[in-house]
Amino acid sequence: MKYLKKLSLNILYTIILFITLSLLLTAFNYFNIINYQTLAICKIIIPILSLFFAGLLMGKKATKNGWLEGLKISLIIIAIMIIFTIIAKSFTPKILTFFLILILSGIFGSIIGINKNN
Numbered sequence: 001m002k003y004l005k006k007l008s009l010n011i012l013y014t015i016i017l018f019i020t021l022s023l024l025l026t027a028f029n030y031f032n033i034i035n036y037q038t039l040a041i042c043k044i045i046i047p048i049l050s051l052f053f054a055g056l057l058m059g060k061k062a063t064k065n066g067w068l069e070g071l072k073i074s075l076i077i078i079a080i081m082i083i084f085t086i087i088a089k090s091f092t093p094k095i096l097t098f099f100l101i102l103i104l105s106g107i108f109g110s111i112i113g114i115n116k117n118n
Contacts, residue, residue: 006058006061007058007072007073007076010054010057010058010061010073011054011073011076011077013053013054013057014050014051014053014054014073014077017049017050017053018046018047018050021046021049021050022046025039025042025043025046044098047081047098047102048101048102048105049105051073051074051077051102051103051105051106051109052105052106052108052109053109054070054073054074054077054106054109055069055070055073055074055105055106055107055108055109055110055111055112055113056109056110056112056113056116057113058070058072058073058106058109058110058113059109059110059111059112059113059114059115059116060113060114060116061113062110062113062114064114066110066111066113066114066115067107067110067111069110069114070106070107070108070109070110070111070113071103071106071107071110073106073110074102074103074105074106074107075103077102077106078099078102078103081099081102082099
């Protein structure tokens with residue numbers, strides 16, 4: 001039960017971070033503060049940073065196998081994203097590659113998190 005609470009809290013933090021950064025990016029785009037190329041790059045960077053942060057939090061709370069904790073949190077968040085992608089009917093091999101990059105980002109974040117913990 002304690003692990004499930006920790007996991008759901010980290011997922012909540014990740015979703016809040018993702019939504020906050022996305023809204024900030026949308027506001028910048030609306031007021032023409034950033035151009036289209038910067039917007040395209042930031043649309044890629046925001047999910048990567050969010051999953052890295054999720055992995056970092058999971059790694060800090062783990063005692064061993066940080067990469068496994070990062071893999072767990074990444075797969076849960078990616079599963080949620082795949083559901084939304086299938087609903088939007090925009091599932092392509094390019095998106096699958098992006099999801100693999102996101103999984104690696106979460107794993108890398110948890111490896112750094114567990115090393116900061118020790």
